[in-house]
Amino acid sequence: MFNTLHMRSASDLTARARIRDAALTRFGSEGISGTSVRAVAADAGVSPALVVHHFGSKEGLRQACDDYVLDSIRSGDEAATEALGEVLSAATPVRRYLARALLDDTEAAGALFAEIVERTQVWLADGEAEGWVRPTSDSRARAVTYVSWLLAPLVLGDHVGRLLGGDPAETATAVRGARAGLEMLTGGLFADDRWLSAFTEIDRTTRP
Amino acid sequence: MFNTLHMRSASDLTARARIRDAALTRFGSEGISGTSVRAVAADAGVSPALVVHHFGSKEGLRQACDDYVLDSIRSGDEAATEALGEVLSAATPVRRYLARALLDDTEAAGALFAEIVERTQVWLADGEAEGWVRPTSDSRARAVTYVSWLLAPLVLGDHVGRLLGGDPAETATAVRGARAGLEMLTGGLFADDRWLSAFTEIDRTTRP
DNA sequence: CAGAGTATTGAACATCTGTTCAGCCCTGTC
DNA sequence: GACAGGGCTGAACAGATGTTCAATACTCTG
Numbered sequence: 001m002f003n004t005l006h007m008r009s010a011s012d013l014t015a016r017a018r019i020r021d022a023a024l025t026r027f028g029s030e031g032i033s034g035t036s037v038r039a040v041a042a043d044a045g046v047s048p049a050l051v052v053h054h055f056g057s058k059e060g061l062r063q064a065c066d067d068y069v070l071d072s073i074r075s076g077d078e079a080a081t082e083a084l085g086e087v088l089s090a091a092t093p094v095r096r097y098l099a100r101a102l103l104d105d106t107e108a109a110g111a112l113f114a115e116i117v118e119r120t121q122v123w124l125a126d127g128e129a130e131g132w133v134r135p136t137s138d139s140r141a142r143a144v145t146y147v148s149w150l151l152a153p154l155v156l157g158d159h160v161g162r163l164l165g166g167d168p169a170e171t172a173t174a175v176r177g178a179r180a181g182l183e184m185l186t187g188g189l190f191a192d193d194r195w196l197s198a199f200t201e202i203d204r205t206t207r208p
Numbered sequence: 209m210f211n212t213l214h215m216r217s218a219s220d221l222t223a224r225a226r227i228r229d230a231a232l233t234r235f236g237s238e239g240i241s242g243t244s245v246r247a248v249a250a251d252a253g254v255s256p257a258l259v260v261h262h263f264g265s266k267e268g269l270r271q272a273c274d275d276y277v278l279d280s281i282r283s284g285d286e287a288a289t290e291a292l293g294e295v296l297s298a299a300t301p302v303r304r305y306l307a308r309a310l311l312d313d314t315e316a317a318g319a320l321f322a323e324i325v326e327r328t329q330v331w332l333a334d335g336e337a338e339g340w341v342r343p344t345s346d347s348r349a350r351a352v353t354y355v356s357w358l359l360a361p362l363v364l365g366d367h368v369g370r371l372l373g374g375d376p377a378e379t380a381t382a383v384r385g386a387r388a389g390l391e392m393l394t395g396g397l398f399a400d401d402r403w404l405s406a407f408t409e410i411d412r413t414t415r416p
Numbered sequence: 417c418a419g420a421g422t423a424t425t426g427a428a429c430a431t432c433t434g435t436t437c438a439g440c441c442c443t444g445t446c
Numbered sequence: 447g448a449c450a451g452g453g454c455t456g457a458a459c460a461g462a463t464g465t466t467c468a469a470t471a472c473t474c475t476g
Contacts, residue, residue: 015423031312033242037464047425052465054423103311104239113367132399141388144371145361146397148391152360153353158302158313159321163352179407180349181357186404188396189354191340196394199387223453245434255455260435262453423472433462440455446448 016054018044021093024065032062032104060075066101066108069094073112099155117147153177224262226252229301232273236304240270242311274309274316277302281320300365309365325355361385 026035037058041048055061072094101109119130121143127133136142153160153174165173190196230251234243245266249256280302308393309317329351335341344350361368361382373381398404 022238031239031241033239036462038462048464049426050424053425058464065267066359099311102364102367103307110246110367110370113364117371127398132396134395134399134404136388136391138388140382141372141384142392142397144368145385145392145461146387148360148364148368149357151364152356156310156321156356156359157361159310159318162318163322163325164349176346176349177356178351180344180346180353182404182407183344184350184353185392185397186401187342189342189350189393190335191342193394194340196387196390199390244432246432256434257456258454259438261455266434418476420475421473423470425468425470427467429464430450431463431465434460436459437453438455438459440453442453443448443451 015044015046015050019046019051019054019061020064020068023061024068024097025063025093027062028093028100031100037061063108065097066106069098069101070108070112073098075114095154095157099157102151102155113147113151117143120147149181223252223254223258225255227259227262227269228272228276231269232276232305233301235270235273236301236306236308239308245269255386271316273305274314277305277309278320279314281306282323303362303365307365310359310363321355321359325351357389 019040023035023040026040026043030039030071037051038048041051044051052058052060055064098109102113121139124133124143125139126147128135128139160177161173164176227248231243234248234251238247241288245259246256249259250275252259259269260266263272307319310321330408331345332341332351332376336343336347368385369381370386
């Protein structure tokens, strides 16, 4: 047997890492409660007992996945927006896991969402000051909505991919969607105020 | 005991309906594989055996939920967009279930997504012809992206709600996000072409 | 080489899972 | 009043699940 302790921290092919990767993939595609410890162990070529030896419990394994994904996103230290863009076009298992975590409303996922929103709000405020972002009546709501729009293709990746071209997770497909989004955000989608004013009208009559 | 066969189809409080409602809620909040037949039965005040008696199996129950949710959305026959808007501000269990179904990539959910995109594309094309929607270079991608933006707050409802105001699923909260979205779509978010052209640049240099 | 410590395993556990089945209760029909 | 039929149940089963535990293999330190 090669691959001893010497190369461990470098190559990241320890049993521990293999288990984490297998869990990431399976948790992402089958869901957390839909994944058995035995299945993860089998994928990693390892006994179920080793999984709990390394991570304490299934819950511990899930948290290890959370930490790994979040760190790999945060590692792109700059604007979280760009780092997120990389993840979006990068490894699909991480994407799927992140989507699942956001839907399951993990504590870690919630913190990440809040963090991204925070940074985005600052980024948009800067842009507003510098004149390349339009002013708004509710900068908080705009940041939240903008971030959820960014995240949407991530969460709905399968459906979007299927309708936009054969291969989901294909770069070209993601690019097509991203361009369409940028067009809407730059030029606007609606040419006049009909929907916005209609909305304002409804809102005013509904509100006390 | 009242509530016999006579009023069944009208009042919809049969054990069968109670089971379906309980399943809808639990499936939505805990996930499908995270929900046990026994838990659904307990919520409905019914024995586990009755669940399988009515729906054949757990899978049958899930399909019944699919059908129910999809029908309740499609029932708003007009533009699916508006019907979806109602659902978004309406019963939360249905929202959560729909989000879960979209992420789990159910066959039914995929069909629904495709259907909404189709109708939206037509709707946008009409608007383009009538002049209140701006032209685009890729009408398909725009429709897909637009729909995923519509669906985003639905899927990420918990996080959006938490950051936008105390009560998630509160109407006021949803309204705040919707207004911010409409502002971006009407006036545009970015005041100049810097991001769009930067994107085009990257796309051209990346592509062969 | 002896010993400490970690990685790793097979077998076993209690519990929970979806599902089956024989039978009860209730209502409407002849 | 006997009969049929469907809603409904309790108990049971086989299998899967998360987790435990004692024991083995391995590597590093002295």
